[in-house]
Amino acid sequence: MNGWCDMDLLEAARQRHSVRDYKDIPLGDSVVAELNAYIEELNAQSGLKMQLAVNEPKAFGSVKAHIMPHYGRFRNAVNYVALIGEKNDAVVEKCGYYGEHIVLRAQQMGLNTCWIGGSYKKVPSEFSLGKNDRIIAVILIGYGATPGRAHRSKSVADVLRASCEVTEWVMRGAECALLAPTAINQQRFIIEYDGENVAIRARRGLFSTLDLGIVKYHFEIGSGRKL
Numbered sequence: 406m407n408g409w410c411d412m413d414l415l416e417a418a419r420q421r422h423s424v425r426d427y428k429d430i431p432l433g434d435s436v437v438a439e440l441n442a443y444i445e446e447l448n449a450q451s452g453l454k455m456q457l458a459v460n461e462p463k464a465f466g467s468v469k470a471h472i473m474p475h476y477g478r479f480r481n482a483v484n485y486v487a488l489i490g491e492k493n494d495a496v497v498e499k500c501g502y503y504g505e506h507i508v509l510r511a512q513q514m515g516l517n518t519c520w521i522g523g524s525y526k527k528v529p530s531e532f533s534l535g536k537n538d539r540i541i542a543v544i545l546i547g548y549g550a551t552p553g554r555a556h557r558s559k560s561v562a563d564v565l566r567a568s569c570e571v572t573e574w575v576m577r578g579a580e581c582a583l584l585a586p587t588a589i590n591q592q593r594f595i596i597e598y599d600g601e602n603v604a605i606r607a608r609r610g611l612f613s614t615l616d617l618g619i620v621k622y623h624f625e626i627g628s629g630r631k632l
């Protein structure tokens with residue numbers, strides 16, 4: 406049995422925290438193969454061109470810490486998935502949705518991750534990019550020096566707008582959505598429930614369309630329903 410099979414996605418969502426400080430140990434061939442197989446499967450489903458870079462030190466070699474003062478403190482950050490596609494809102498949201506699949510799978514495999522939208526250097530020569538393709542964001546992956554820690558969070562009442570009584574599955578979805586990573590922990594999303602359907606939308610904010618895709622996947626995991 407693979408190591409990740411015994412942790413379900415909800416448990417992985419609970420245990421996941423951003424990690425920027427990694428141990429100086431390689432991912433290993435079988436882990437790389439497993440990640441690549443999963444990435445390929447997701448690319449086939451989504452039309453994205455996500456690609457894993459292994460032992461690539463340039464992206465996090467000289468981060469401009471002055472742009473985001475509390476960001477940019479990375480150690481042994483050399484493995485990452487580049488989320489690649491044409492840059493428009495639909496594709497960016499998809500990067501969030503499918504990228505978070507990789508994040509939670511990595512957590513199940515005993516790895517740690519960190520979404521990175523800004524504090525890295527793009528190294529396009531590492532990847533195969535079509536004419537209109539862009540690196541939209543990256544996800545750092547490795548063996549964390551620590552497991553990270555839970556972020557400060559808004560409450561369900563802060564993010565849920567319901568025109569009627571809230572059912573159990575909506576509540577569970579919203580709780581899992583609040584566990585999702587969001588850029589600068591902004592949690593700028595609104596979950597709307599009309600008694601039948603749920604719609605989630607992004608409020609204006611830095612990377613909030615990427616966040617939206619991530620949050621939608623978390624809602625699906627918590628609620629057990631596809632949006």
Ligand SMILES: Cc1cc2nc3c(=O)[nH]c(=O)nc-3n(C[C@H](O)[C@H](O)[C@H](O)COP(=O)(O)O)c2cc1C
Pocket residue numbers: 421422423424425475476477519520521522523524525542553554555556584585586587588589590612615616619
């Ligand atoms: C779309 C997105 C972009 C992010 N960009 C960065 C970044 O450029 N640098 C960084 O250090 N962390 C970045 N983060 C990580 C967030 O700061 C982190 O997810 C948030 O503070 C919540 O903490 P948690 O992931 O531990 O739950 C990003 C997260 C997301 C979802």
